[in-house]
Amino acid sequence: MSEHSSEPEVQKGSSNNNLIFAVVILLLVAGVAAFILLKPEDKPVQVVEDIVSEQAPVVEYQEPEPEPEPEVTEPEPEPVVVDTAPERTPEPVPDVEPLPTLNESDDVVIARMDEVLSDQVMSLMVTDDLIRRGVVYVDNIAKGKVALSHAPVERPKESFKVIEGDILTIDPNSYERYTPYVKLFTSLSAAQVIRMYDEYKPLINEAYAEIGYEGDAFTGTLEEAIDVLLDTPEPKGDMPLIRNSVTYQYAYSEWESLPDAQKQLLRMGPENMKKVKAALRNIKAELEK
Known part of the structure; x- marks a missing residue:
């Protein structure tokens, strides 16, 4: 039972890490954008657009991230059951000396x-x-x-x-x-x-x-x-x-x-x-x- 529950927790943790990473990227993009907008440039809008377009692949990379979730439903515990089967082998019965003729x-x-x-x-x-x-x-x-x-x-x-x-x-x-x-x-x-x-x-x-x-x-x-x-x-x-x-x-x-x-x-x-x-x-x- 413990091995059944541990695998989803690993996948869930990975998904959360990806979301945090995406949020950090968004904050960085927002921070850079705010910094650029506050500078006295001639074309601040163009700069923001360039920054956003350069970071877009990172932001867009967030969309495929939910894909690992189907892996949570995969029957991963089955190999574990097979691996533990030999441990259930009954202990050998002591040899009984056969009778002579x-x-x-x-x-x-x-x-x-x-x-x-x-x-x-x-x-x-x-x-x-x-x-x-x-x-x-x-x-x-x-x-x-x-x-x-x-x-x-x-x-x-x-x-x-x-x-x-x-x-x-x-x-x-x-x-x-x-x-x-x-x-x-x-x-x-x-x-x-x-x-x-x-x-x-x-x-x-x-x-x-x-x-x-x-x-x-x-x-x-x-x-x-x-x-x-x-x-x-x-x-x-x-x-x-x-x-x-x-x-x-x-x-x-x-x-x-x-x-x-x-x-x-x-x-x-x-x-x-x-x-x-x-x-x-x-x-x-x-x-x-």
């Missing part, structure tokens, strides 16, 4: 997790084909199964222990085998888990499609897996066991008939199970948002 994602994902997890916790991770492992593992959990060969973490090195007495029960020290894994699972906030999930979701969907599903259906599968684990019953006391060759089974059928995924959670012990369930509830709440 699924086959080359291990280093990137591990480095990302290493930023937020301790070295002790990271030592539990299986670092090859991590996204594919996680996808297959979650898909099995949603079915109540445990795909040990696709577990994204190393298996506990300590052996399973029992207390032998009148009844066979789990040694509480066996629960401690899973404490580092619970720390791994609960060391990330639900918001961090979902943020990383969203960040690598295209690769997760790709891995899910590789095993015969619609890739974008994995979020529903993840919610089903969480529900399976949350539905794990919480025992009030010790659960008797029976020995079956080299393995152990729950003595009560209601426990032994539970899905493998839920029995795996039971083996972590009551305190670890509570922590895992609390973290799962928070993750589910974030997913539902």
Whole structure:
């Protein structure tokens, strides 16, 4: 708006200057004429006529002066608008680093997790084909199964222990085998888990499609897996066991008939199970948002 108003002011000032100049010339002519008329010359009239005729071009030059006024109406501001257009260019959006391919994602994902997890916790991770492992593992959990060969973490090195007495029960020290894994699972906030999930979701969907599903259906599968684990019953006391060759089974059928995924959670012990369930509830709440 300021540039629109400045141009007419310049033209107007120029026009006023021309008028002032013309008035000054007229005054000079009038002054010279008066001076000549007051002198005792024989032909004062002729002198005045000569002076006027000599100055006439100057006086007549006043008539073309109004011609610049049409210039005031010319659309001069248009070039100004064009000149200022580049200044309105939006600021560049910061470059987002593209995701790696699924086959080359291990280093990137591990480095990302290493930023937020301790070295002790990271030592539990299986670092090859991590996204594919996680996808297959979650898909099995949603079915109540445990795909040990696709577990994204190393298996506990300590052996399973029992207390032998009148009844066979789990040694509480066996629960401690899973404490580092619970720390791994609960060391990330639900918001961090979902943020990383969203960040690598295209690769997760790709891995899910590789095993015969619609890739974008994995979020529903993840919610089903969480529900399976949350539905794990919480025992009030010790659960008797029976020995079956080299393995152990729950003595009560209601426990032994539970899905493998839920029995795996039971083996972590009551305190670890509570922590895992609390973290799962928070993750589910974030997913539902």
